[in-house]
Amino acid sequence: MTNVAVISFPGSNCDRDIITAVNHITGTQPTQYWHKETSMEKHDLVILPGGFSFGDYLRCGAIAARSPIMDEVMEHVWRGGFVLGICNGFQILTEAGILPGTLMRNKQLQFVCRDVTLSLHHTQSNAILGQCDDNRQLVIPVAHNEGNYFADPDTLKKITDKEQIALTYTNTGAANYNPNGAINDIAGVTSDNGRVLGMMPHPERKAEAIHGGLDGHYLLTSIIEAAS
Amino acid sequence: MSMEAEHTTPDQARDMGLSADEFDRICTRLGRIPNLTELGIFSAMWSEHCSYKSSRRWLKTLPTTGDQVIHGPGENAGVVDIGDGMAAVFKIESHNHPSFIEPYQGAATGVGGILRDVFTMGARPVALLNALRFGEADHPLTRHLVSGVVSGVGGYGNCIGIPTIGGETHFDASYNQNILVNAMAVGLARADRIFLSAASGLGNPVIYIGAKTGRDGIHGATMASAEFSEEDMSKRPTVQVGDPLAGKLLMEASLELMASDSVVSIQDMGAAGLTSSSVEMSSKGGMGMEIDLDQVPIREKGMTPYEIMLSESQERMLVVLKPDATERAQAIFDKWDLDFAVIGRVTDTGHLVLTSRDAVVADLPLDPLVNDAPEYDRPYDPPSTPQPADHTTLVQEMALSTALKQMMGSHFLASRRWVYEQYDQHVMADTVIESGGDAALVRVHGTNRGLAVTTDCTQRYVLADPYQGAMQAVAEAYRNITATGAKPLATTNNLNFGNPEKPAIMGQIVGAVKGMGAACSALDVPVVSGNVSLYNETDGNAISPAPVIGMIGVIDDIADAVGIAITDTGLSVYIIGQTAAANDGWLSNSVYAHVIVDHDHPDAPPPVDLALEAKHGDLIRHLTKQHLVAAVHDISDGGALVALAEMVMAGQTGADITLSPDQLTHGWAFGEDQGRYLVATSDPTALEAAAAQYGVEIQKIAVTNDRQELKLGDSDIISSTELRGVFEHWLPALMESKPR
Numbered sequence: 001m002t003n004v005a006v007i008s009f010p011g012s013n014c015d016r017d018i019i020t021a022v023n024h025i026t027g028t029q030p031t032q033y034w035h036k037e038t039s040m041e042k043h044d045l046v047i048l049p050g051g052f053s054f055g056d057y058l059r060c061g062a063i064a065a066r067s068p069i070m071d072e073v074m075e076h077v078w079r080g081g082f083v084l085g086i087c088n089g090f091q092i093l094t095e096a097g098i099l100p101g102t103l104m105r106n107k108q109l110q111f112v113c114r115d116v117t118l119s120l121h122h123t124q125s126n127a128i129l130g131q132c133d134d135n136r137q138l139v140i141p142v143a144h145n146e147g148n149y150f151a152d153p154d155t156l157k158k159i160t161d162k163e164q165i166a167l168t169y170t171n172t173g174a175a176n177y178n179p180n181g182a183i184n185d186i187a188g189v190t191s192d193n194g195r196v197l198g199m200m201p202h203p204e205r206k207a208e209a210i211h212g213g214l215d216g217h218y219l220l221t222s223i224i225e226a227a228s
Numbered sequence: 229m230s231m232e233a234e235h236t237t238p239d240q241a242r243d244m245g246l247s248a249d250e251f252d253r254i255c256t257r258l259g260r261i262p263n264l265t266e267l268g269i270f271s272a273m274w275s276e277h278c279s280y281k282s283s284r285r286w287l288k289t290l291p292t293t294g295d296q297v298i299h300g301p302g303e304n305a306g307v308v309d310i311g312d313g314m315a316a317v318f319k320i321e322s323h324n325h326p327s328f329i330e331p332y333q334g335a336a337t338g339v340g341g342i343l344r345d346v347f348t349m350g351a352r353p354v355a356l357l358n359a360l361r362f363g364e365a366d367h368p369l370t371r372h373l374v375s376g377v378v379s380g381v382g383g384y385g386n387c388i389g390i391p392t393i394g395g396e397t398h399f400d401a402s403y404n405q406n407i408l409v410n411a412m413a414v415g416l417a418r419a420d421r422i423f424l425s426a427a428s429g430l431g432n433p434v435i436y437i438g439a440k441t442g443r444d445g446i447h448g449a450t451m452a453s454a455e456f457s458e459e460d461m462s463k464r465p466t467v468q469v470g471d472p473l474a475g476k477l478l479m480e481a482s483l484e485l486m487a488s489d490s491v492v493s494i495q496d497m498g499a500a501g502l503t504s505s506s507v508e509m510s511s512k513g514g515m516g517m518e519i520d521l522d523q524v525p526i527r528e529k530g531m532t533p534y535e536i537m538l539s540e541s542q543e544r545m546l547v548v549l550k551p552d553a554t555e556r557a558q559a560i561f562d563k564w565d566l567d568f569a570v571i572g573r574v575t576d577t578g579h580l581v582l583t584s585r586d587a588v589v590a591d592l593p594l595d596p597l598v599n600d601a602p603e604y605d606r607p608y609d610p611p612s613t614p615q616p617a618d619h620t621t622l623v624q625e626m627a628l629s630t631a632l633k634q635m636m637g638s639h640f641l642a643s644r645r646w647v648y649e650q651y652d653q654h655v656m657a658d659t660v661i662e663s664g665g666d667a668a669l670v671r672v673h674g675t676n677r678g679l680a681v682t683t684d685c686t687q688r689y690v691l692a693d694p695y696q697g698a699m700q701a702v703a704e705a706y707r708n709i710t711a712t713g714a715k716p717l718a719t720t721n722n723l724n725f726g727n728p729e730k731p732a733i734m735g736q737i738v739g740a741v742k743g744m745g746a747a748c749s750a751l752d753v754p755v756v757s758g759n760v761s762l763y764n765e766t767d768g769n770a771i772s773p774a775p776v777i778g779m780i781g782v783i784d785d786i787a788d789a790v791g792i793a794i795t796d797t798g799l800s801v802y803i804i805g806q807t808a809a810a811n812d813g814w815l816s817n818s819v820y821a822h823v824i825v826d827h828d829h830p831d832a833p834p835p836v837d838l839a840l841e842a843k844h845g846d847l848i849r850h851l852t853k854q855h856l857v858a859a860v861h862d863i864s865d866g867g868a869l870v871a872l873a874e875m876v877m878a879g880q881t882g883a884d885i886t887l888s889p890d891q892l893t894h895g896w897a898f899g900e901d902q903g904r905y906l907v908a909t910s911d912p913t914a915l916e917a918a919a920a921q922y923g924v925e926i927q928k929i930a931v932t933n934d935r936q937e938l939k940l941g942d943s944d945i946i947s948s949t950e951l952r953g954v955f956e957h958w959l960p961a962l963m964e965s966k967p968r
Contacts, residue, residue, distance in 0.1 A: 010564070011473050013389025017657035020673075034563075050655075052387040055473030111382050111650045143386070143652040205654040210671060210786060 002228040004030035005043040007073065009064045014050035014086065014204065021204040022047070025221050033069055040072035045082045045227035048073070048089030050143070050202060060103065060146045061091030070096055082128055082227035083196040087144055090188070090198030099189055099198045100159055101151035106144070107181025113143040116179050117170040118187055118201060120219075125163035126190040128197045130226030137170055138215035140201040142179050142187075147200040149182035149189070156183065164190045167199055197223070236267045244271035250602060257596035265534045265582065265590045270597065272500035272538060273507055276762050279601035282728040283760045286741040291749045296717050297756055298419060304345040304495060305415075306756025307422055308718045310782045314672060315419040316679060317351035320359070320412035320722045320778040322761035326467040327409035331376025332383065335409050336470040337445075337542050339384040342413040344496035347479045348545065350423040350486045351415030354656060355670050356385045357394035358411050359683045359722065359776040360647075363404030365639050365962050370399070373407055374647075375963065380470075381411070382650040387472035388479065391659055392651035393668035394681050399639045400688070405766035410722040410759075412778040414681050416672060423486055425495040425505075426512035427548045427574050432492055434506075434517060434572040435554070437485075437561055438478045438544035441502070442527035444468045445540025474543040474566075481564040482545060488560065490553030497544040503537045505546040506572075507580055511594040516577035521584040523571040533582060533589040548574055608734035614692045616816035617831040623815070623894050624824055629938070629946040631824050631894065632869055633954050638823040641866050642958035665792040665878070666708040666862055667781070678786040680714035682779055686865065687772040689833035692817055694739030694773060699836040701777045702747035703902055707862035709781035710845040711905060713789045713852030719748050720778040721758040726770025728762050733770055737762075740775040750838035751845075753779060788853050792861040793879035794932050799858060800912045801875075801883060801930040803868055804919070805844050805904035813899010819866045820898035833900075840903045847922040848905055856914050863904040869897035871906045872930060873938060877952050883930040884939040892941065908932060 004022050008015045015032065022030050030047070033040060040046075053064035064070070070092075077083060077098055085093040093099040106112055122134040151159065159165055167188030169178040178185050180200070188199030203216030241251035244267065254270050255261050262270060276282055292300040298315055299307040305319035323338025339356060346353050358381055363370045374397075385392040390413070427434075445468035485491060493513070495505045502524070510517040521536050531539075549557055554570065561568035575581070580597070582590040624631070635641055648663035660678055661669035667682035684705040690697030702719065709716040721744060726733040748755055764771040783789055794801070807813045814834040821827045851857045859879070863871045876883050885892060909915045912928065919926040933939070936948040 010477055011387070013387075013476065013655055014657075017655065020657060051389060052473065052476075055387065055471070057473070110379065111386055111652070113386075113652050113654065114649050141654050143654060145386075202654065205657055207657070210660050211654075211657070 001028065002026060002044045002224045004224065005033060005040065005046045006030045007033050007035065007046065007048050007069055009035040009053035009067060011053045011055055012049050012051035014202065017204045018047055018049045018086065021207040021220055024207060025217065025224055035064065035067040035069050038068045040069065045084065045224060046073055046076050048085040048092050050087030050089060053088055053092065059095065061088060061095040064092045065095035077196060080193065080195060084223055085198040086202055087200055090200060091146065093196065093198045098196055099191055100155050101149055101189060103146045104148040104150050105146050106148050111145045112179045113141065115139050115141045116201060117172050117177065119168050119170045121163065121166055121168065123163040125194045126166045127194040128190060128223055128226050129166060130222035132219065132222040138219060139213055140203055140206050140216050142201045144200055147180040147182065149186040151183065159189055162192060164192060166190045166197055234263045235261045236264055241267060244268065245275060246271050250274060253602065257600055263590065265537060266592055268534050268538050269503045269590065269592060272503045273597045274601040276760065277499050278504055280760055281602050282604050282606055282762060283723065283737060284603050285605055286738055289741065290745045290755045292754050292756065294752060294754045297754055298422065300754065300756045301758060303424060304348045306718060306720060307349065308756060309419055310679065312675065312677065313419050315417050315422060316414060316780055317346050317349050317417055318412065318414040318720055318780055319345050319757035320410055320720045320776065321345065321759040322408065322410045322722050322724060324406065324408050324724065324761055324764060327377055328407050330467040331373050332380040333467055333469050335377040335380030336384040337468045338409050338411045339381055340470045340472065340475045340542050341498050342411045343388065343390065343475065343479065344498065346413045346415035347482055348494055348496045349417065350421050351417035352483060353390045353413050353415040354658065355414040355681050356390050356392040356411065357681055357683045357778060359395060359408065359685060360397045361403045361408035361774060362399050364401045365399050367404045371963055377409055378647050378650050384470055384472045386652040388476045389655045391653050391655050393653050393659055393662055393670065395683055397644050397647050400772055402772040406764045406771050408724050408774055410776050412683055412720065414679065414780060423491060423494050425493050425509050427493050427509040427515050427517065428513045429492055429574055430576050432551055432574045433549045433554055433570045434519065434574060435547045435549055435557065436524055436544065436569045436571045437547060438566055439471060439474045439541060440525040440527040440567055441536055441539050442541045443531065443535055443539060446535055446538045468540045468542050470542050477564045477566055478543050478545065481560055481566055484560050485557055488556055490550055490557050492548040492550055494545060494547045497546060499540065501538065501540050502546065507594060507597050509546060509548065510580060511598045516575035516579045516594065517572055518575050518581045519572035521582055521589065523569050525567040525569050533584050606728050606734045607731045608738050609731040611694050611735045611739050614830060614832045617821060617827060617829065619812065619815055619895065622821050622825050622827065627944050628869065628897055628940045629944050631898065632873060633946065633951065635819055635823050635866055635870060636873060636951060637954035637958050639958065640819045640823060641870060643956045644959065645956060646959040646963060660786050660789055661712060661791050666711040669712050669789055671786055676785045676787065678714065678783040678789055680709045680712045680781040680783060682708040683776055684708060685774050685776040687774045688817060690740060690775060691772040692830035692833050694736045695743035696833055696835060698740035698743035698775045699747040700833060700902060701775060702744055702751065703836045703841050704862065704864050705777045705779035706751050706753065706841060706845060707905065709779055710848050711860045711862045712783065713849060714781035714783035715849060716751065716753045716779055716781040718780060719753045719755045721755055722776040723760045724764055724771065724774040724776065725762050726765045736773045740773060744775060747838055751842055790852050790857060790860050792859055792875050794859045794875045794881050794908045795879035796858060797881055797932050797934040799908040799910055799932045800928055801872065801906055801908050801932065802915060802926045803904060803906055803929050804847065804924060804926050805840065806925040807896055807899055807901050812893055812895035813867060814901045815895055815899055818898060818900045834902050836902045843922065844903050844905065844924055847919060847924045850918055850922065851907060851915065856911055856918060857907040857909050859908040861906050863906060865900065867898040867900050868906065873951055875906060876932065876938065877948055877955065880936065882933040882935045882937040882948050884933055885930045887929055889941055
């Protein structure tokens with residue numbers, strides 16, 4: 001049984017949604033931590049949910065990345081623990097320096113909320129994807145203002161060579177298949193030990209039949225199993 | 229302590245929007261001349277926004293009761309029983325003038341304000357909707373206003389984490405200088421845990437929670453109750469500034485506080501801020517209140533009592549606590565890092581007494597503030613009943629597909645995707661049906677129950693015939709809710725009109741309220757909350773009247789819900805309800821008349837038959853519950869062929885029309901006769917039997933195909949892809965075009 005923790009910051013607004021989805025998959029309620037907390041039990045998987053931590057009035061995730069609880073998350077990472085950051089959680093992980101690159105304002109300068117088609121890249125370098133099929137396509141929605149992934153050429157080369165690009169927006173032929181202008185269509189990256197994943201799309205929003213698809217359920221199930 | 233002895237004048241009263249008669253009335257009731265702070269409080273409480281002085285006489289005629297109603301108008305929002313011990317709490321409210329002056333903040337604070345009205349009652353908001361009206365597409369301000377309002381609506385809702393899943397956006401020249409921004413919020417609460425605003429308990433502490441008070445929005449309620457002029461663009465300081473993070477924290481802290489058995493009563497500081505909240509809470513409870521203004525958390529130094537009382541700074545609430553609850557409440561607000569201050573206490577004097585620096589700065593009896601606002605029986609011209617346009621002169625010689633394409637690419641019907649993709653529609657992970665169809669549907673978290681929600685109003689119908697037009701708005705909302713499979717429960721309304729002091733405008737109000745009342749009674753969807761926005765005029769030009777209807781409905785099992793998309797081939801498509809006599813539909817004042825004929829005239833809109841609406845609604849709910857239909861769409865703007873096109877485009881399929889060429893007239897295809905739906909079924913026999921059982925006329929009109937085309941006749945075929953291109957092109961093209 002995977003022991004999951006979910007961290008809430010002021011302005012997190014997808015914490016309940018990911019808790020519901022994890023509970024749906026594992027049958028157990030994840031442990032919830034408030035950003036002010038200074039200690040954390042041992043967990044197999046720590047999830048940083050989506051939202052607008054601290055209103056995102058500064059750079060997204062910048063203040064949350066300096067919250068007391070992040071010292072605990074950092075320790076968990078150093079111990080080789082699994083971490084999933086979704087949307088604002090991804091932004092927090094890049095701001096904390098746990099994941100490479102940064103997330104800039106969407107190219108079209110507008111919030112975007114819709115389904116996107118993603119390609120999974122499952123290699124030896126990203127253990128967190130567990131039993132996911134390499135090259136599988138997933139339809140999962142995005143909802144963000146700042147999802148335009150960017151990394152400098154050296155970083156980009158490094159994460160490409162080390163196969164840390166776990167998710168890309170699939171070129172379906174539609175003009176706007178990439179919803180935010182992310183470089184190399186990057187939708188999600190892993191840490192160099194392959195155990196931390198940050199992704200802009202929201203798997204918890206395709207986790208039940210009423211969501212009109214179960215691709216998020218597939219991805220979350222694989223991640224939870226990988227972390228057990 | 230002694231009272232400040234400054235005296236006000238009729239001129240000052242006029243500047244605050246009070247007439248000379250109203251000033252006299254205040255002086256008579258008080259037995260003295262009010263000071264500046266007191267006059268400010270009177271002017272806010274007696275503004276149209278707070279007192280409904282022009283509309284109350286007519287609003288009282290609306291149906292507000294029913295078995296499903298827990299709390300009707302008079303509270304922060306309406307409360308309706310949805311079964312299983314749960315209640316839906318909902319309301320719509322306008323933020324028109326602020327959004328024209330400062331579109332982003334105006335729209336954002338409109339959303340924030342309506343959310344507070346809902347969570348103030350102990351309900352967790354679960355859905356946001358809106359109704360937006362902008363000027364003509366090529367008016368120089370339109371793109372700026374659309375862009376700002378849409379990002380403001382999204383900016384607040386997305387950040388606070390409530391899905392924006394419904395709404396409507398329309399364009400009309402009458403809104404060139406006076407846009408409409410109406411926001412609706414729907415929340416869920418346990419039916420036995422609803423919080424009200426009436427203060428009680430002599431000596432109970434009155435606490436202030438949320439953000440600090442600044443100088444923003446002073447006298448906003450008064451601004452919302454006056455006509456507009458070009459000079460008012462300089463009124464930017466009266467627009468409030470929203471902080472959705474503060475709103476989120478206040479929402480979570482308030483819900484936590486209400487769950488902690490600490491609260492006697494609670495009200496948000498919306499329009500007229502601390503004034504309306506303190507006056508309404510104490511008067512509703514038959515009590516009084518003392519407030520020490522020096523304890524109010526302020527953002528700027530040197531704020532006067534007048535400014536503190538009239539500020540409309542956002543994200544603030546006033547709470548009466550249980551006597552022993554202060555420490556418990558303080559701990560909750562410390563956790564959320566929000567301001568918390570004991571600023572007064574409940575008294576039994578029937579007076580609102582304000583002190584500052586040990587002096588009484590205002591001492592007002594509550595009764596005249598709340599009950600003696602003038603109620604005007606304003607003279608009105610009953611609107612004349614318009615004639616329908618001559619049908620034969622409307623019908624044009626052109627292929628159906630050509631007309632269909634022009635209409636789908638017009639501002640009336642073109643896709644609003646550019647708008648709704650800027651709204652987070654999925655947060656809370658309970659969205660079952662999102663924007664782009666009829667009503668939206670959210671699951672009641674943790675259950676299989678669903679809540680259907682919609683906003684509707686066809687203002688060109690209302691302009692032509694306020695009575696029929698308002699009935700139509702209710703009927704269309706009823707059909708939109710019904711089309712998901714849900715049962716309509718109750719209504720909220722936002723009456724957007726011009727200056728009620730003009731008899732022609734007052735006539736529109738009277739006609740629309742009567743039509744709305746008749747429809748809400750007949751369809752059993754009582755009005756449980758609402759908002760009035762009058763004086764929507766700029767330089768003497770009134771808007772097209774828009775009595776916007778917000779409606780909610782409930783479906784017992786979301787597994788029975790259907791959408792508009794036809795995703796399967798070989799299905800039979802039926803029209804439920806008969807097109808007007810001789811199969812030639814109602815084209816007068818239709819989208820066809822406006823777009824194809826360019827006949828821009830307020831001719832008679834289609835009449836509404838409320839008994840038929842109810843009967844057809846019952847049939848649709850039977851069909852969805854029995855799983856006899858795979859898709860349902862109501863027929864409204866543009867008529868039956870437009871509805872069919874929308875269904876196949878949404879499902880990426882096509883359809884072959886099976887009607888004979890002589891049946892397939894322009895009147896049939898584009899007539900806007902009311903009370904009708906399209907349904908798609910794989911079981912025509914069962915469908916026909918059910919219709920016969922309910923005594924409803926139906927007709928098979930098409931069979932769906934996988935060729936991604938609409939085949940309208942042997943030589944009249946249009947591909948769904950081409951149609952989608954036209955449908956999706958208009959709004960993005962407008963927003964990307966260069967300023968003129």
